[in-house]
Amino acid sequence: MLAETSCASGQEVSSFSGSDARLRPEHSIPLPKENPVSNSPTISSSATPAEDGVLGSLSEQGRVIIFDTTLRDGEQSPGISLDVAEKVEIAEQLARLGVDYIEAGFPIASQGDFEAVHAVASAVGSPEGPVICGLSRTALKDIDRCWEAIEPASKRRIHTFIATSETHMTHKLRMTPEQVIAEAGSAVAHAKQYTDDVEFSPEDASRSDFDFMCQVLQVAVDAGATTLNIPDTVGFGIPEEYGKRLAAVRTRVTGEYVISAHCHDDLGMAVANSIAAIAHGARQVECAVNGLGERAGNAALEELVMALRTRGDYFEELTGTRLYTGVKPGELARTSRIVSRLTGYPVQYNKAVVGRNAFAHESGIHQHGVLTERSTYEIMDPAEVGQGESKIVLGKHSGRHAFADTLAKMGITVSGDALNQAFLRFKELADRKIQLSEADLEAIVAEEMGVDAGERWEVETIAAEVRPGHNPVATVVLRRGDERFEQTAEGDGMIDACCGAIRKITGMDGELDDYAVSSVTGGVDALADVVLQFTSSDGIKVAGRGLSTDVVEASARAFLHAINKVAKVRDRGADDGRSVIRPGSLRVE
Ligand SMILES: [Zn+2]
Numbered sequence: 001m002l003a004e005t006s007c008a009s010g011q012e013v014s015s016f017s018g019s020d021a022r023l024r025p026e027h028s029i030p031l032p033k034e035n036p037v038s039n040s041p042t043i044s045s046s047a048t049p050a051e052d053g054v055l056g057s058l059s060e061q062g063r064v065i066i067f068d069t070t071l072r073d074g075e076q077s078p079g080i081s082l083d084v085a086e087k088v089e090i091a092e093q094l095a096r097l098g099v100d101y102i103e104a105g106f107p108i109a110s111q112g113d114f115e116a117v118h119a120v121a122s123a124v125g126s127p128e129g130p131v132i133c134g135l136s137r138t139a140l141k142d143i144d145r146c147w148e149a150i151e152p153a154s155k156r157r158i159h160t161f162i163a164t165s166e167t168h169m170t171h172k173l174r175m176t177p178e179q180v181i182a183e184a185g186s187a188v189a190h191a192k193q194y195t196d197d198v199e200f201s202p203e204d205a206s207r208s209d210f211d212f213m214c215q216v217l218q219v220a221v222d223a224g225a226t227t228l229n230i231p232d233t234v235g236f237g238i239p240e241e242y243g244k245r246l247a248a249v250r251t252r253v254t255g256e257y258v259i260s261a262h263c264h265d266d267l268g269m270a271v272a273n274s275i276a277a278i279a280h281g282a283r284q285v286e287c288a289v290n291g292l293g294e295r296a297g298n299a300a301l302e303e304l305v306m307a308l309r310t311r312g313d314y315f316e317e318l319t320g321t322r323l324y325t326g327v328k329p330g331e332l333a334r335t336s337r338i339v340s341r342l343t344g345y346p347v348q349y350n351k352a353v354v355g356r357n358a359f360a361h362e363s364g365i366h367q368h369g370v371l372t373e374r375s376t377y378e379i380m381d382p383a384e385v386g387q388g389e390s391k392i393v394l395g396k397h398s399g400r401h402a403f404a405d406t407l408a409k410m411g412i413t414v415s416g417d418a419l420n421q422a423f424l425r426f427k428e429l430a431d432r433k434i435q436l437s438e439a440d441l442e443a444i445v446a447e448e449m450g451v452d453a454g455e456r457w458e459v460e461t462i463a464a465e466v467r468p469g470h471n472p473v474a475t476v477v478l479r480r481g482d483e484r485f486e487q488t489a490e491g492d493g494m495i496d497a498c499c500g501a502i503r504k505i506t507g508m509d510g511e512l513d514d515y516a517v518s519s520v521t522g523g524v525d526a527l528a529d530v531v532l533q534f535t536s537s538d539g540i541k542v543a544g545r546g547l548s549t550d551v552v553e554a555s556a557r558a559f560l561h562a563i564n565k566v567a568k569v570r571d572r573g574a575d576d577g578r579s580v581i582r583p584g585s586l587r588v589e
Contacts, residue, residue: 062321064308065284067101067260068094068301070339071120072135074292075105077345079513079533081541083565084116086342091120093338094289095129096411097331099301101157103286106135107149108142117149125153131197133157138187147194158191158198159229160184164213165204177212184216188223199227201262206232206242214252221255227284228257232273235266235296243276250281260284263299265291270299275307279318289339290347290354302332302353302385310379333386337439341446344531344543346516353385393438396430410438412445422448425547429527432549443520443529447545447561456564457506460484462556464494476501476556498556508563510536517551528554534562540569 491497544562
């Protein structure tokens with residue numbers, strides 16, 4: 001939520017055009033009589049933007065534009081705080097996945113957000129890569145800042161928004177409807193001076209007065225907006241209702257534009273609402289990997305893509321056109337794992353498409369059926385979404401060259417210190433585990449992210465001991481540079497004792513908010529993968545990750561990883577691209 005407005009009027013808020021629709025949706029939507037899909041949802045070729053944006057090349061009737069907001073809306077999930085390197089890593093994977101747009105952040109929100117968007121634009125905004133989008137309020141200086149952040153990319157979009165529901169205008173913006181209309185027009189016109197590719201969103205659309213919202217949308221299109229996004233900001237929509245609302249916008253607002261859906265999952269219907277939107281003519285969907293996002297999250301990218309792919313027949317019958325996206329489904333599972341690791345948000349086992357049990361068959365009848373003929377109980381092939389067998393790629397005798405080469409083949413680029421560190425970790429683990437899979441390598445690289453080699457604490461040895469009748473005791477030896485530190489501590493359990501010894505050495509105070517352990521791959525020799533959330537005594541929130549064949553050591557490593565990240569944030573003046581959540585920080589849904 002925005003904690004402040006871009007141009008609070010400070011005046012008495014005038015009552016909203018005879019409506020008492022506050023907290024109540026508009027129910028009397030005039031619905032088009034004919035099949036709404038018959039209205040062309042896409043920009044005609046004559047309106048093709050010259051350089052920025054991909055609308056021109058995506059203007060075919062059947063293409064559904066995948067607008068990924070993992071790094072913007074997704075990053076606002078409670079407890080997630082990614083630094084610049086982590087955001088770039090996710091953006092690179094999103095580019096490999098083949099999304100059309102990456103909404104990289106909200107540049108005006110903080111210096112860190114600005115730097116992250118700028119870094120993503122520079123790293124993945126190539127001519128063949130996705131369009132890089134920045135979010136901006138309607139204030140002109142916000143739009144200038146947004147442009148500055150996305151400028152390094154080859155293809156750029158500015159996404160500007162203002163709330164149109166009475167409750168938001170009255171209580172949040174403190175603006176009259178007339179002021180909101182004026183803001184929308186001037187913002188789009190200003191953004192249009194920078195790029196042809198401008199998206200406009202009336203925030204809280206699903207609770208806005210329909211006529212008023214269409215008035216605002218018309219002003220936005222007339223000022224040059226090429227995409228109109230109709231966000232279900234509070235997750236209030238019901239599929240048929242939301243779909244019809246979008247179709248009604250199409251009949252009411254004249255001009256050439258793409259209609260976009262942005263749905264939240266408060267009632268568990270984000271994907272269903274987005275699919276209904278597509279059925280009613282939307283040709284862009286805003287979504288996030290693993291369904292991350294504010295509160296209950298956004299529509300899950302992987303579910304939308306696979307629904308369109310698996311049920312292409314349905315949409316073809318409905319629209320007369322085969323609908324498709326540019327996403328490579330084979331990258332879905334890996335994208336999900338990388339996002340989960342870097343955000344510290346686990347993926348539920350029974351999550352559609354990317355959950356580890358999404359293709360597991362427990363009952364004998366089902367197992368027998370699938371073994372005889374896969375299609376008896378499986379509508380998708382696990383290999384199609386990258387959930388096939390985890391490939392064994394390297395072993396203890398693999399050298400540095402093979403290691404770097406394998407990472408490169410997987411599309412992971414690490415160099416310099418990070419590569420050296422990752423290789424050392426690989427050797428340590430390969431000595432114990434013998435064989436490592438692609439998933440193991442991803443985890444090793446993720447563990448090395450977010451901290452620089454120079455000043456960090458490193459584990460030398462960990463020894464924990466359980467003594468009958470006494471609390472467990474752990475002795476931990478850490479290194480920093482050439483110095484060596486040793487401490488012993490007691491704890492409720494071995495992990496607690498290790499963390500106690502680490503606290504003593506590093507002097508780090510704070511709260512462990514969350515702790516989760518899982519295995520990277522199946523089997524008794526699988527690597528333990530610990531992800532924890534830590535908040536330091538001065539309020540810096542980080543996720544720590546640790547890997548080991550031993551769960552106590554993995555936990556200690558994750559704790560130390562978190563401590564190193566806190567130290568890095570402090571060194572850099574508390575703003576290294578991480579969105580440190582403080583009262584009044586800018587948030588938007
Ligand atoms: Zn949202």
